[in-house]
Amino acid sequence: MRVLAIDTALANCAAAVLDDGSDSACFEAFGEEIGRGHAERLMDMIGEVMAETSTAFSDLDRVVVTIGPGSFTGLRVGLAVARGFGLVLGKPVVGITTLAAIARASAPRDGGAPLLVALTGKGDEVYCQEFDSSGEKTGEASVRTISDLAATMPKCIRLAGSAAERVASELDLPGEQIISRAGFPGIRDVAELGLLADPVTASPSPLYLRPPDATPQTRGRIERQ
Incomplete structure (x- = not known):
């Protein structure tokens, strides 16, 4: 193919x-x-x-x-x-x-601890998803805060992505648990x-995990009767 x-x-x-x-x-x-x-x-x-x-x-x-x-x-x-x-x-x-593509490159494939791919988002937010050590997803993609991840992620988690360093610092994880810092x-x-990929399920539709920052303009709008 x-x-x-x-x-x-x-x-x-x-x-x-x-x-x-x-x-x-x-x-x-x-x-x-x-x-x-x-x-x-x-x-x-x-x-x-x-x-x-x-x-x-x-x-x-x-x-x-x-x-x-x-x-x-x-x-x-x-x-x-x-x-x-x-x-x-x-x-x-x-x-x-x-997230899946970064996981494919970063997954250790050693049967060990899971992998969290985390990309830098707005402010304290990261775009993230959990994968097993083979790079297969075990959770859905989401937007979460660093503090939320610190409260819920296991200490054995391994990290990849542009936000990996920041997440590791918040979780007080050793540097060797950061597999990749790919942006x-x-x-x-x-x-x-x-x-x-299966074309039936792998739709070419944008994955937006948070609403756009822009809001509709209301000033000067004429209300319809």
Whole structure:
């Protein structure tokens, strides 16, 4: 199966083509930590990975895209492009969470203590999810405060993600329990999860764990009678 993977959810902007076939295996990726400006860079990256792997869009079996947690603007860019390709090509589009992709890269796979992937949120909040040592989810993604995690997480928990250091400090955990401080997923992990995902359940819909900060403007509004 040959997939195009796209990640614009966080600070990174990345695209990759991955094929797991025995006779057609290939992997090519381009990525850059840019913070903002995903819309300006993404299509060039897609063109580069498609050219480097000699892949025509008709060769793709599916499109994979990160769905969050992440930046509202960044998510919209990746999802719009992925859905557009899926519609034009008539190919399935699958969504992968940033938390799951980071867990895939960080999981020790030693049968030991569980893993909490935690990404920096607003103020005292983190976007987080628990996984077992193999990287399989054992809880749902949520937004929680550092103090809440400190009160509920077991002392054996291992940590990954951009908020790992902060959570470890609050829980008074030793540094060796921090497996990764990654602030965004690796595009290969996104692509590999996309190969395994079920298009029926892995919807390319944004994962928003908290409401937007913006509120509808009311000043100057004319009430309808």
